[in-house]
Amino acid sequence: MAANIVIDARDVTLRFGGGSAAVDVLRGVSLSVTAGERLAILGPSGSGKSSLMAVLAGLEKASSGKVMVAGADFSALDEDGLARARRGRIGIVLQAFHLIPTMTAIENVAVPLELAGIPDPEGKARAELQSVGLGHRLDHYPTQLSGGEQQRVGLARAIAARPALIFADEPTGNLDEATGEAVVELLFDRLAETGATLILITHDAGLAEKCDRVIEMKDGHIIRDVTRTALTAVAE
DSSP states (O other): OOTTEEEEEEEEEEEESOGGGOEEEEEEEEEEEETTOEEEEEOOTTSSHHHHHHHHTTSSOOSEEEEEETTEEGGGOOHHHHHHHHTTTEEEEETTOOOOTTSOHHHHHHHHHHHTTOSSHHHHHHHHHHHTTOTTOTTOOGGGSOHHHHHHHHHHHHHTTOOSEEEEESTTTTSOHHHHHHHHHHHHHHHHHHOOEEEEEESOHHHHTTSSEEEEEETTEEEEEEEHHHHHHHHO
């Protein structure tokens, strides 16, 4: 894998079930992503975009094909191996926040750092929460936070370990328009500071066009792959 390529997926398939009940979710997907790129994967529900994210993030194992991520061969790893490979390499922001309700904001960020063996987890968690504007909410539980604040905790959790890759799956899906725009702006600001690569999963074409490159999916295939330069030219 070239030094500047952080994801290289070749002829990736994902099938659930078997026999007459088998469902092909990904059908021979190939793509490369360079370090520092902001890539949006766009498509309607059922297009395969979230399944592709799951495979690239090591949450699902591809049924066939080759998946290289940040120097690790995800296609050769079992579930435990994928979990180990994700650690330190990948941060994930999810639509439904997935904060642990019995933990405070700082604990939600610090505990994953501690489990990963990262030094000074509480200090790093505190600094990251301050960076997303939640320095005054460190000891609040998720039920005491607004949706936008919960998503900022999720963003801090994803970025605190300084992974090479950030996956964001419909990060504004549970937020109102104004709050969603603020979270997206914060996400891009933090990425600019950390230099992480972004894979953004969305059904929102306007949000996708904030990225350097947009891949559009349909029925488990990539049907369009354009850069921001091409998008701008079309708009003009």
